[in-house]
Amino acid sequence: MKPKLTIYDEPLLYAEGLSKLLVQAKIFSSIEICNSYENLSEHIEQNPPEFLMISSGNLVLTEMYSCIENIIIKNKNTKIIVIGKSFDVATIRKLFNKGIKSYLDRNSSYDEFLKSIQALMSNEIYICEYAKEMMINYISHEQEKQNSHIKDPLTKREMEILKHICNGLSSKDISELLFISINTVETHRKRILLKLNVKNSVGVVKYAIENKIFS
CATH class of the missing domain: 3.40.50.2300 (Response regulator)
Structure with missing residues (x-):
């Protein structure tokens, strides 16, 4: 119904x-x-x-x-x-x-x-994409300050890939954009999700909200 x-x-x-x-x-x-x-x-x-x-x-x-x-x-x-x-x-x-x-x-x-x-x-x-971009920028800024919300900070390359993932790019698109192999992108993707303890980009949003990193 x-x-x-x-x-x-x-x-x-x-x-x-x-x-x-x-x-x-x-x-x-x-x-x-x-x-x-x-x-x-x-x-x-x-x-x-x-x-x-x-x-x-x-x-x-x-x-x-x-x-x-x-x-x-x-x-x-x-x-x-x-x-x-x-x-x-x-x-x-x-x-x-x-x-x-x-x-x-x-x-x-x-x-x-x-x-x-x-x-x-x-x-x-x-x-929405507008708010998601603000969220990613915030996480990036907090990573630079070694924020304690993420105990195992993302590397500069992982932050770069995270932004592309949240912008809807596939592993193939990211590999072509950054001139690295798809396997390398997949490895970075797994590490990112593991560090944030989420399953996908929607999980990143949930992580940000639940952990109140926008305070």
Whole structure:
């Protein structure tokens, strides 16, 4: 059975445009639009959706934190996607700690929104390319300072490969870009994931959030 989606956003024109695109994609069984917090609260209470998209244009951060907390308390199975306004890494981390499952930025594309839906349907979290790049830069900076969050620091080459992995490059692409063998790339990849104790690039995001390295 297809899930339900609720969009909490202003202006209404944008929300309606996104709704029409998603109807064509046939991902959701129903799509509801709310453009006021009162309307959203009433809708969530009467007909809680599996997915909820919240735009940061409607609420200041403190209101958004409270809104997310209230929704999660009443409907812990609702997967929340936040559309941010170039939030810094500390704010993004706090949003995940409050209970969201996906963070997209206002400049994220429609295709990236679909990727986030697919990730959430697989019970994974999703973070957009903009925020992911900030995360990688932060880890790189912390590595230079020999940060204690990673007991076995990544080498300069491993950090270079990590960035390429998170940018979606395959081992073959990385080997051609860096003029090294695929086997060498695979060895570096295994060491990176081993040091961070994760399975893939999504794991890197989880590691950053769970270990609060964005503080």
